[in-house]
Amino acid sequence: MLDAGEFDSAAARVGPLVEHTPLRECAALSDRLRARVLVKAENLQHAGSFKIRGVLNALLTWREKGDLPAGIATFSAGNHAAAVAYATAQLGIPAVVCMPPKAVASKVDAVRRYGGEIVFTTDLVGACAEVIAERGYRLLHPFDDRTVIAGHGTVGLEILADGPVPDLVLVPVGGGGLISGVAAAVKTRSPATRVVGVEPLGANAMSHALRRGAPDPLPQHPHSIADGLTAPFAGRHTLAHVKAFVDDVVEIDEQPIVDAWWPLMEATKLLLEPSAVVGLAAILTGAVSYDDGSTIVLVLSGGNTSPENLRRLTPDPPARS
Amino acid sequence: MLDAGEFDSAAARVGPLVEHTPLRECAALSDRLRARVLVKAENLQHAGSFKIRGVLNALLTWREKGDLPAGIATFSAGNHAAAVAYATAQLGIPAVVCMPPKAVASKVDAVRRYGGEIVFTTDLVGACAEVIAERGYRLLHPFDDRTVIAGHGTVGLEILADGPVPDLVLVPVGGGGLISGVAAAVKTRSPATRVVGVEPLGANAMSHALRRGAPDPLPQHPHSIADGLTAPFAGRHTLAHVKAFVDDVVEIDEQPIVDAWWPLMEATKLLLEPSAVVGLAAILTGAVSYDDGSTIVLVLSGGNTSPENLRRLTPDPPARS
Numbered sequence: 001m002l003d004a005g006e007f008d009s010a011a012a013r014v015g016p017l018v019e020h021t022p023l024r025e026c027a028a029l030s031d032r033l034r035a036r037v038l039v040k041a042e043n044l045q046h047a048g049s050f051k052i053r054g055v056l057n058a059l060l061t062w063r064e065k066g067d068l069p070a071g072i073a074t075f076s077a078g079n080h081a082a083a084v085a086y087a088t089a090q091l092g093i094p095a096v097v098c099m100p101p102k103a104v105a106s107k108v109d110a111v112r113r114y115g116g117e118i119v120f121t122t123d124l125v126g127a128c129a130e131v132i133a134e135r136g137y138r139l140l141h142p143f144d145d146r147t148v149i150a151g152h153g154t155v156g157l158e159i160l161a162d163g164p165v166p167d168l169v170l171v172p173v174g175g176g177g178l179i180s181g182v183a184a185a186v187k188t189r190s191p192a193t194r195v196v197g198v199e200p201l202g203a204n205a206m207s208h209a210l211r212r213g214a215p216d217p218l219p220q221h222p223h224s225i226a227d228g229l230t231a232p233f234a235g236r237h238t239l240a241h242v243k244a245f246v247d248d249v250v251e252i253d254e255q256p257i258v259d260a261w262w263p264l265m266e267a268t269k270l271l272l273e274p275s276a277v278v279g280l281a282a283i284l285t286g287a288v289s290y291d292d293g294s295t296i297v298l299v300l301s302g303g304n305t306s307p308e309n310l311r312r313l314t315p316d317p318p319a320r321s
Numbered sequence: 322m323l324d325a326g327e328f329d330s331a332a333a334r335v336g337p338l339v340e341h342t343p344l345r346e347c348a349a350l351s352d353r354l355r356a357r358v359l360v361k362a363e364n365l366q367h368a369g370s371f372k373i374r375g376v377l378n379a380l381l382t383w384r385e386k387g388d389l390p391a392g393i394a395t396f397s398a399g400n401h402a403a404a405v406a407y408a409t410a411q412l413g414i415p416a417v418v419c420m421p422p423k424a425v426a427s428k429v430d431a432v433r434r435y436g437g438e439i440v441f442t443t444d445l446v447g448a449c450a451e452v453i454a455e456r457g458y459r460l461l462h463p464f465d466d467r468t469v470i471a472g473h474g475t476v477g478l479e480i481l482a483d484g485p486v487p488d489l490v491l492v493p494v495g496g497g498g499l500i501s502g503v504a505a506a507v508k509t510r511s512p513a514t515r516v517v518g519v520e521p522l523g524a525n526a527m528s529h530a531l532r533r534g535a536p537d538p539l540p541q542h543p544h545s546i547a548d549g550l551t552a553p554f555a556g557r558h559t560l561a562h563v564k565a566f567v568d569d570v571v572e573i574d575e576q577p578i579v580d581a582w583w584p585l586m587e588a589t590k591l592l593l594e595p596s597a598v599v600g601l602a603a604i605l606t607g608a609v610s611y612d613d614g615s616t617i618v619l620v621l622s623g624g625n626t627s628p629e630n631l632r633r634l635t636p637d638p639p640a641r642s
Binding site for chain 1: 583
C-alpha cells in the first residue's frame with residue numbers, strides 16, 4: 001500500500017511539469033446543494049485530464065533509475081493514451097497506444113498531435129502485448145501501477161493544500177487509478193474526510209471487483225456515455241487501495257450523467273467530458289448523501305469531449321417562462 | 322480621458338471583490354497559430370463575464386462618496402444585467418434590468434438567481450428611463466460611463482501583471498466598454514502593444530461610430546450569434562477612448578464566429594459564449610495579422626451561453642480517418 005512519503009516524492013517529481021490546477025469554489029452549486037462546493041479542475045491539466053500526473057511519475061521514476069525503456073506501449077480509451085503521447089514526447093521516447101475503434105475523436109486527435117502511434121483494436125490488452133513483444137517496448141499500465149497511482153495522488157495533495165478540509169470528496173472511477181491515489185493521499189492526512197467513488201452502472205468494474213473480492217473482468221463489454229470510465233476490469237493494486245481507503249463506491253445510471261453535464265458546465269464555465277460529471281450526478285440522484293453545509297470537492301477528471309458528445313448531452317432549451 | 326491613476330484606483334476598489342481570473346497559456350493554439358497564445362479567462366469571473374468589474378467600480382465609487390442611490394436601473398442583452406443583479410445584491414440595493422425578449426436564457430436565469438427584477442422590452446432605453454422616473458432609481462450605463470470603463474480596465478492591468486508583455490491583445494467589442502478600459506490601461510503602460518477590437522458585421526456599432534465620427538445608433542437593429550456584442554450604439558466616452566488608444570477595430574462575419582467557437586473551447590477546455598471567440602475568429606479569417614512568434618492575448622469576455630447556442634454552434638463530428 002502506498003504511504004504518505006510516496007505521494008510527497010511524486011509531488012516533488014511531477015510538480016514542475018504538471019499544472020497545479022485550480023480548486024474553485026462554485027457559488028451556483030453551493031447555493032443549489034446547500035453546501036460549500038469546490039471543483040478541482042483537472043480538465044485544465046496538460047493533455048486535458050489528470051492522467052499526465054501518473055504517467056509522468058512513472059516515466060520520471062524510471063529515468064531517475066537510468067531505466068527508461070526504448071519505447072512505451074499502453075492501452076486506453078483515450079485520456080491515458082493522450083497523456084502517454086504527451087509525456088513521451090517531452091522525454092523523447094516513442095509510444096504506441098492501443099485504442100478502441102470507437103474512441104472519442106478528440107482523444108484520438110490529441111494522441112496524434114503529440115506524435116503518438118495508434119493501433120485501433122478491440123483486443124486492447126492482446127494488441128499491447130504484441131507491440132511489447134515485437135518492439136521491446138515497456139507497458140505503462142493505465143491504472144494498475146503503484147507509481148501511476150502515486151502520481152494521481154498529487155490531485156489529493158493539491159486539494160488539501162489549496163482549500164478547506166473537505167467533508168466529502170467525490171471521484172470518478174474507471175479502473176480506479178485516480179481514486180486510489182486521491183483516497184490514499186487524502187485519508188492519510190485527513191482521516192475524517194469521506195472519499196466516495198462514482199462509476200456508471202454500465203461500466204462498474206470496481207463495484208464488480210469489490211463484490212467478487214478480486215479484479216475479475218466484467219462479464220459484459222463496458223459501455224457508458226462516460227467513455228473515460230469504461231475500463232473492462234479493475235486492478236490488483238487499485239482494488240487493494242479502494243478497499244483500504246475509500247468509504248464507498250456508488251453506481252449510477254446513464255441518464256443522471258446526461259442530466260448533470262450541462263448544469264455542471266454552466267455552473268463552472270468549464271468544458272467537461274461526461275466522465276467528469278458523475279460526482280454531481282451521484283449527488284443529484286441521492287446516491288451520495290451529505291449534511292447541509294458540508295464542504296464537498298468534486299474532482300473534475302477531464303475535458304476531452306467531442307462535438308458528438310455535445311450533441312448527445314445538450315439539453316433541449318427550456319421554454320421561456 | 323482616463324489616466325493610469327484611475328485604473329490603479331479601480332483595481333484597489335474592486336480587487337477584493339472580483340476574481341483575479343487566470344491568464345493561461347494555450348499550447349494547442351500556440352502550435353496552431355505559430356505564436357505564443359494566452360487567454361484571459363473572464364468567463365470564470367463572478368456572474369460569468371468581465372462586466373462585474375465596471376459595475377462594482379461604479380457602485381463602490383458612489384458608496385465611497387455617500388451617494389448610493391435607492392436602486393439601480395439599467396439595460397443590457399444579458400451580461401451587464403447579470404453583473405448588476407449580482408453586485409447590487411452584494412450591496413443590498415434593488416435593481417431593475419431592461420432586457421430584450423430574446424435574451425439568452427442563462428443570462429435571464431442569472432439575473433433572477435441574483436434577485437434582479439427584469440423588464441422584457443424592445444425599447445431598452447425608453448423602458449429604463451421610465452423606471453428611473455417612476456422609482457427614483459439611478460441609471461448604471463452598460464458601457465458609456467468613465468467609472469465603468471475604469472473598472473473594465475483592470476482586465477488590462479491583470480494581463481500585464483501576470484504574463485509576458487503582449488505584442489497583440491484582441492478584445493471583443495459591443496458598446497466598447499471593455500476595449501476602452503483594456504486599451505487605455507495597456508497602452509499607457511505598454512505603448513508598443515497593439516490593441517485590436519473585433520465586432521460582428523451585423524452588430525458593428527463601434528465601426529459605425531468611427532466612420533461617422535459620432536456614436537450614432539446603427540441604422541438596423543443589431544443581430545449576431547455573439548449576443549453579448551449587440552449594442553445598438555457605441556458611446557461618447559467609449560468612442561473617444563477607442564480613437565485615442567485602440568490600433569484597429571475589425572468587423573467579422575457570422576460564420577467565422579461559429580467556426581471559431583468549438584476549436585477555442587476544445588483548446589482551452591473553457592465554456593465560452595460566442596462573443597468570447599471573436600478574437601480567434603478574426604485571426605483565423607486573416608482579418609488581423611501578426612508576426613510568427615508574437616505573444617497574443619485573447620480576452621475571453623464571458624461564458625454565459627445556453628443549450629440553444631450549443632446546438633447552433635456545435636460542429637458536425639468529423640469523419641473518422
